[in-house]
Each structure stands twice: as structure tokens, then as C-alpha cells.
Amino acid sequence: MKLRGLLRAVGILAVSSLLVVPLAQSSAQGVTKAPVYKLIWSDEFSRKAGWGPDLTKWTYDTMLGPNSEKQYYTTSRLNSQHDGKGNMVITSRLITESSPYYNFCLPDLTDTCWYTSARLKTSNLVGFKYGKISARIKMPAGQGVWPAFWMLGQDLNEGGTWPDCGELDIVEAKESQSNLVFGTAHGPNYSGGQGIGNVFVNNQPLSAAYHTYSIIWKPNRVEWYFDGKLYHTLTPTDVMGNLWPYNAEFFLILNLAMGGTFAGDVDPSVKTAKMYVDYIRVYSVNGVGKVVKH
Numbered sequence: 001m002k003l004r005g006l007l008r009a010v011g012i013l014a015v016s017s018l019l020v021v022p023l024a025q026s027s028a029q030g031v032t033k034a035p036v037y038k039l040i041w042s043d044e045f046s047r048k049a050g051w052g053p054d055l056t057k058w059t060y061d062t063m064l065g066p067n068s069e070k071q072y073y074t075t076s077r078l079n080s081q082h083d084g085k086g087n088m089v090i091t092s093r094l095i096t097e098s099s100p101y102y103n104f105c106l107p108d109l110t111d112t113c114w115y116t117s118a119r120l121k122t123s124n125l126v127g128f129k130y131g132k133i134s135a136r137i138k139m140p141a142g143q144g145v146w147p148a149f150w151m152l153g154q155d156l157n158e159g160g161t162w163p164d165c166g167e168l169d170i171v172e173a174k175e176s177q178s179n180l181v182f183g184t185a186h187g188p189n190y191s192g193g194q195g196i197g198n199v200f201v202n203n204q205p206l207s208a209a210y211h212t213y214s215i216i217w218k219p220n221r222v223e224w225y226f227d228g229k230l231y232h233t234l235t236p237t238d239v240m241g242n243l244w245p246y247n248a249e250f251f252l253i254l255n256l257a258m259g260g261t262f263a264g265d266v267d268p269s270v271k272t273a274k275m276y277v278d279y280i281r282v283y284s285v286n287g288v289g290k291v292v293k294h
Helices: 154-158
Strands: 037-043 071-073 080-082 088-094 115-117 119-121 126-129 131-138 145-153 167-172 180-186 196-201 211-218 221-226 229-234 250-258 272-285 290-293
Touching: 037 290, 071 250, 088 250, 115 250, 126 131, 131 145, 131 167, 145 154, 145 272, 154 250, 167 211, 167 221, 180 211, 180 221, 180 229, 196 229, 250 272
Parallel strands: 071 115
Antiparallel strands: 037 272, 080 088, 088 115, 088 272, 119 250, 126 250, 126 290, 131 211, 131 272, 145 167, 145 250, 167 180, 180 196, 211 221, 221 229
16 A cells, blocks of 8 residues: 555545535635536446456556555455445455465464455556546445555556655545545655655544545646535645656546554454445546547
């Protein structure tokens, strides 16, 4: 996944004080038109139960998790499959002696590999540049879970390095602060603990219901939304003279990590956790936004 730390934003915004962007805004000339959204890419996750991801859209990372996480990412259907009800389900599972990954991870002897899970990405299949990017997700419950929907710059696949490639965390969540939505950007000299972000305070745990997590991404501007409510905006001024890598192609990532520097220790009672993703949709906004096929 990625390094996490303290948000640079000042304070935590209360729900009642969040700015809600109206469909039409006033201007000196009168009322401006509402933005025009056009769907340009989506995955509705409508395949049959037990089927894996659409491999024309998604590929896998197979690796140990970074950031002191406790999972190994696999291609197994036990960790990522459609449920036949319109969801992609990413499942983390405690490794037991009967697991095919037991001898590889040796969880009884090491402290790095207790669970299997999945990390799906559109890397080198489909990329995106600008637009509205939304996912409807029901988050997992359990102390130490770390679900995320995020993006990395395509430059990473062309010889670039992190964080210079840029990273946009559309949403991260954790059980220890189960009602908080974290949205963050990482770039050169503002990554990890210096990532520039903010949080939305929901009135119930994110695992209690489905919610929509979005960004509206424009040249020199990124806005974060929770259920349609704006809670964070980033512009080149905010990166204080550092590189702005967000005017380039990015790819999508979905994953469920366990433990690590952001989520904290996994409670021993957590044997499994499930992240339900209803859809991911990408729109152009007033004609701005494109899909790049590789």
C-alpha cells in the first residue's frame, strides 16, 4: 500500500460544518450551469458468484504488504471474487496450518505474514486522466483492518519512483476510528507522515452501510467527496513549491491490508474481514477526463 501518518490538515471537520457543493452556483452573471457528467468507464461487478475480477480491467499485486502490514496478497478466489449480487468482495483470511500459504508465511515463526488478502489494480491495462472517480463501498469491520481505494501515477510503470509519481488516496479507513473517512495526497516532500489530507466525520461506522467515495480531478485541482459532500481540496498552492504530479495519467487500486503503521495491530479475534465494492465509475466532467487503454 503506502506510507501513512499524521494528516497535514488542521483539525477534524464536523459533519454539520462541511461544505456541500450545490448543483448550480451563483456568479456575477447569474446562475452557472450544473456540471455535465458523462460515464466513460466503469466496473459494475455484475459477474457470477465465484468469478474473479475482469482481467481486461484488473490485474493483481502478489506480494507481502509494506508499512509493517501482516498480509500476503494473492490471486486466490478466496481473497477476491464476485458474490453474484453485484459486488466484488475482497477478503482477508487468517493463515492456518491448512492454508497453502502456511509454509510460505510461517505465521507461527515470523511477524510479517498472518493473513492472505488481495490487491487489485488497473495498472498497464487502463489508466485515467482527470474526471470524477467514484466507488460505492461497504468497509470491513475489525481492529487492524486497512481498506483503501486509491491511485498511483503511471510514471511508476515507466521508470519513475514513489512518491514522485504521485499518489491520491480516494479513501482509507480503519476500525480504531471507524467513522472517519481519510482522503490524502502524497508527492515529493509531502509523503508518508507529511501527506496532505483531511478527514470526514461520519455519524456511524463506515462498516455499517455502503457509502460513495469520490474525487473530482481537474487540471491543477483535486476535490474529495463523501456521499456527495466536499471535505478536502488540493491545488498546487497547497504543495508549497513542491512537484505537482497530478496532471498526468494514474491507475486505480483496491486493496484490504491488515495491520500496519496506519491501522495498528490486528486484534487476535479477527479471523477474516470483507470489503464489498458495489461499483467503480469514472466520468468526464464538462468534457474533461479520459481513459487510456494499454
